[in-house]
Amino acid sequence: MDMFQPALFALMALPTYAIPVPNGNNTSPAFAWEPRGRGTIGLLTSCTVTFSLCIWTAVHPNVIPNPTPWRQSVYKIFWMAISVGLPEAIILCAHGQWRQARKIRNLWCRYFEIKPGDPGDIGVAGGFFVLMGGIVVGDKDNNDKCRTSLTCTGFEKYLLAGKIDMNSFRRRSVVDRGRASVVVKVLISCQAGWFVVQCIARVVDHLPSTLLEIHVVIQAFCALAAYAFWFDKPLDVNDTIRLPIELGGLLPETLYYSDDMDIVTEDWRDSTVNLGLKAFYDIGEYIGQDLQATFATAALTGLNGACHAAAWNSLFPNAIEGWMWRIASLGICVAPFIIAILFRLGGFRPRIRRVIWETRFVDTKKSTFEQTVGVAAAAWTQVLAVGWGEKRVRQEGEVREKQEKTFGTVMMASLRFLMCFICWNFYGFYILCITFITLESFISVRTLAWGAYETPVWNGFVPHI
Numbered sequence: 001m002d003m004f005q006p007a008l009f010a011l012m013a014l015p016t017y018a019i020p021v022p023n024g025n026n027t028s029p030a031f032a033w034e035p036r037g038r039g040t041i042g043l044l045t046s047c048t049v050t051f052s053l054c055i056w057t058a059v060h061p062n063v064i065p066n067p068t069p070w071r072q073s074v075y076k077i078f079w080m081a082i083s084v085g086l087p088e089a090i091i092l093c094a095h096g097q098w099r100q101a102r103k104i105r106n107l108w109c110r111y112f113e114i115k116p117g118d119p120g121d122i123g124v125a126g127g128f129f130v131l132m133g134g135i136v137v138g139d140k141d142n143n144d145k146c147r148t149s150l151t152c153t154g155f156e157k158y159l160l161a162g163k164i165d166m167n168s169f170r171r172r173s174v175v176d177r178g179r180a181s182v183v184v185k186v187l188i189s190c191q192a193g194w195f196v197v198q199c200i201a202r203v204v205d206h207l208p209s210t211l212l213e214i215h216v217v218i219q220a221f222c223a224l225a226a227y228a229f230w231f232d233k234p235l236d237v238n239d240t241i242r243l244p245i246e247l248g249g250l251l252p253e254t255l256y257y258s259d260d261m262d263i264v265t266e267d268w269r270d271s272t273v274n275l276g277l278k279a280f281y282d283i284g285e286y287i288g289q290d291l292q293a294t295f296a297t298a299a300l301t302g303l304n305g306a307c308h309a310a311a312w313n314s315l316f317p318n319a320i321e322g323w324m325w326r327i328a329s330l331g332i333c334v335a336p337f338i339i340a341i342l343f344r345l346g347g348f349r350p351r352i353r354r355v356i357w358e359t360r361f362v363d364t365k366k367s368t369f370e371q372t373v374g375v376a377a378a379a380w381t382q383v384l385a386v387g388w389g390e391k392r393v394r395q396e397g398e399v400r401e402k403q404e405k406t407f408g409t410v411m412m413a414s415l416r417f418l419m420c421f422i423c424w425n426f427y428g429f430y431i432l433c434i435t436f437i438t439l440e441s442f443i444s445v446r447t448l449a450w451g452a453y454e455t456p457v458w459n460g461f462v463p464h465i
Contacts, residue, residue, distance in 0.1 A: 003005075004123075012106075023089070033405045036452075038455055039453065040327045040445065040451050040453075042185060042211075042444065043210065043212070043452075043453070044212075044394050044442075044445065046195070047212045047213060047216045050191060050192060050195045050216055050220060051216045051219055051220075053191055053192070054187055054188070054192050054219055054220050054223035055080050055083050055084060055219070055223065056080065057184070057185070057188045057223075057235075058083070058090070058188075058223035058224075058226050058227045058230070059076060059079045059080050059083050059090070059226075059228040060094075060233045060234075060235050061075055061076050061079045061167050061236070061279070061282070062131075062132040062133055062282045063132045063133045063134045063149075063237050063238075064133075064242060064275070064278070065147040065266045065267065065268040066104065066130065066147075066268035067237075067238040071268070071275065071283075072236065072238065072271060074275045075275045075278065075279055076236070078275060078279035078280075079279050079283070082279065082280070082283055083222075083223075083226075083254055083430060084219075084438065085434050086299035086434075086436070087218070087219055087222035087223075087300075087304065088297060088301045088303075088304060089283060089284075089287055089297065090222065090224065090226045090283070091226050091229075091281045091300060092220055092227075092228045092286065092287050092293065092296065092297050092300070093226075093285075093286045093287060094225070094226040094229035095229050095286075095431065096232070096285075096286025096287070096293070097128065097131055097229070097233065097286055098212035098229040098230070099123075100127065100131050100152060100286070101124050101125075101126075101128040101130075101131060101232070101233070102124055102127060102128030103127070104122075104126070104127035104130050104131065104152060104155065104156075105121070105122060105124050105126060105127040107156060107159065108121070108122050108126070108127075108159070109121060110358050111159055111160065112166050120170075121170065121171065122170065122171050122174065123171040123174075123232065124232040125168075125171055125174050125232045125233065126169070126171050126174050126233060126409060127175045128174075128230075128232060128233040128234065129169075129234060129237070129241070130150065130152060130155050131152050132233075132234070133149040133151075133239055133240075133264070134149070134174070134234075134237060134241060135149060135150045135155060135169075135240070136148060136149050136150075136240045136241065136242045136243070137149070137150055137242070137243070137245040137246075137263065138159075138246065138247040138250070138251060138263075138265075139241050146250065146253075146265065146266070146268070147240070147265070147266055148247065148251055148263050148264070148265040148269045149240070149263065149264055149266075150243075150262070150263060151261050151263065151264055153260060153261065153262055154261070154263050157262055157263075158243075158245060163245055164243060164245075168241075168243050168244075169241045169243075174206070174241075185231060186393065188227075189224060189227060192220040192223060192224055193224070194220060195216065195217065195220055196217055196220055196221065197458070198214055199214075199217045201456040202456055204456070205456040205457065207451050207453050207454050207455075207456060208314070208315070208448075208449040208450075208452050209311075209314075209452075209454075210444070210445065210446060210448055210452055211311055211314060211316075211325070211440060211444045212441040212442060212444065213442045213443035214307070214308065214310070214311050214441070215437060216437065216441070218304060218307050218308065222304075230259055236396035247263070248268045249267045251263070252265065253265050253266060253267055253361065254266070254287060255358065255361050256358060257353060257354040257357040257358055273360070274361070275361030277356055277359060278360055280356050281353065281356045281357055281360065282397065284353065284356065285350070285353070294340045294343060294344055295337075295340055297336065297340065298336040298337045298339070298340035301332060301333075301335075301336075301430075302332070302333045302337065304332055305329050305331070305332030305333035305334075305433075305444065306333055307377060308325075308327075308329040308332065308437055309326065309333065311325065311329075312326055314331070314449070315442060315447065315448070315449040316442055316447070317443070317446060317447040319339060321440060321443075321444070324440070325436075325437070325440055327433075328432075328433035328434075328436045328437050328440075329433075329437070331429055331432075331433040332430060332432060332433050332434060335427070335430040336430065336432070337424050338422070338423075339423050339426050339427055339430070342419045342420075342422055342423045343423060345419060346416050346419040346420060346423070347416075348416075348419075348420060348423070353384075373389070404435030
């Protein structure tokens with residue numbers, strides 16, 4: 001019997017350690033809301049993650065020659081930097097590319113006499129792929145680093161000439177070259193949309209919104225708008241489609257800009273300056289194409305400033321930062337309209353496109369600083385040459401403007417130089433304003449209004465029965 005006493009004692013003590021069973025009303029409710037409140041880490045994490053995801057996934061860069069991971073990352077980082085500093089420019093670029101992609105798709109369907117959606121339709125994604133520089137022609141180089149691609153004008157020219165067959169490329173082959181699925185795009189859109197809903201709920205629940213949340217929600221709206229236009233555009237494409245169109249041997253690089261380029265030949269360049277200027281050119285190509293687009297850019301930028309100015313009476317860490325925020329918001333509202341007016345009056349767009357195009361073919365053997373100085377010098381040389389005359393001559397196979405100095409051309413050059421000087425100063429002021437707004441959004445977290453860490457009571461939005 002002695003050997004069974006320990007076992008009997010253990011069986012008697014077992015109910016003491018058993019899982020408690022609810023008895024009577026000692027039960028938890030079937031559903032409980034999360035505790036109200038959030039911390040500084042949660043606020044920074046939520047805003048930073050939403051901000052980063054919106055920028056990283058909303059940006060859809062074009063195709064570059066020899067797309068190594070390093071070159072693709074640097075090229076996309078420049079797109080992201082432009083998206084942070086000029087979110088309205090990304091919206092207009094996305095809208096312009098969407099319109100151009102639809103135009104290419106409609107031209108394809110009309111030429112082959114098919115309806116959109118029928119077999120053989122390249123879809124809007126195919127139109128995007130063309131304008132991205134994904135259609136390669138000419139003799140194939142041994143190392144594939146030098147690439148000759150069709151522009152939208154060239155694609156239309158060769159298509160109407162019957163040199164592009166319906167089976168040359170299909171929508172499926174274009175979509176497969178992208179890296180983003182519809183599911184990923186929808187999830188990112190939901191993430192940005194949920195952040196916007198949370199900010200709206202704070203306003204409805206009379207809770208103060210931080211400057212960081214205001215800035216991020218504006219960026220989220222811009223990212224969602226660009227995402228909507230770029231929904232069919234392949235993301236991070238690193239492969240091209242070669243069409244059997246021979247051009248008579250390897251072609252030299254397209255070093256000089258022209259308004260009617262059919263083909264563009266580019267060699268790969270690892271220079272950061274080159275990739276940055278290419279990003280500026282690719283985005284600016286669809287901005288300010290006409291008077292309406294120019295003032296649409298100014299209006300969107302002004303709306304961005306007006307939204308930031310909504311925090312006019314918010315709590316700032318000190319009075320100086322408060323007034324700097326107000327001045328920066330007004331600067332974002334006013335500067336773009338002045339730039340747009342002078343931009344159109346001076347007719348700077350073709351020359352700026354030429355400057356960006358031609359100065360990006362800098363000598364890669366030089367240091368980054370030397371390349372930057374060379375680019376700046378070449379740009380100012382082009383600016384100083386504005387207005388000397390419209391007569392054009394052909395030099396070394398390239399069309400250039402002849403500089404004929406007369407009293408009228410000298411006065412026109414001086415006036416345009418003054419307008420260009422004012423434009424660049426206001427543009428620099430705008431960059432300073434948007435940079436301060438972005439930095440102050442994060443720095444201001446050190447001093448927040450009472451209730452900033454409270455969260456909306458979601459059950460208050462549910463109607464009671």
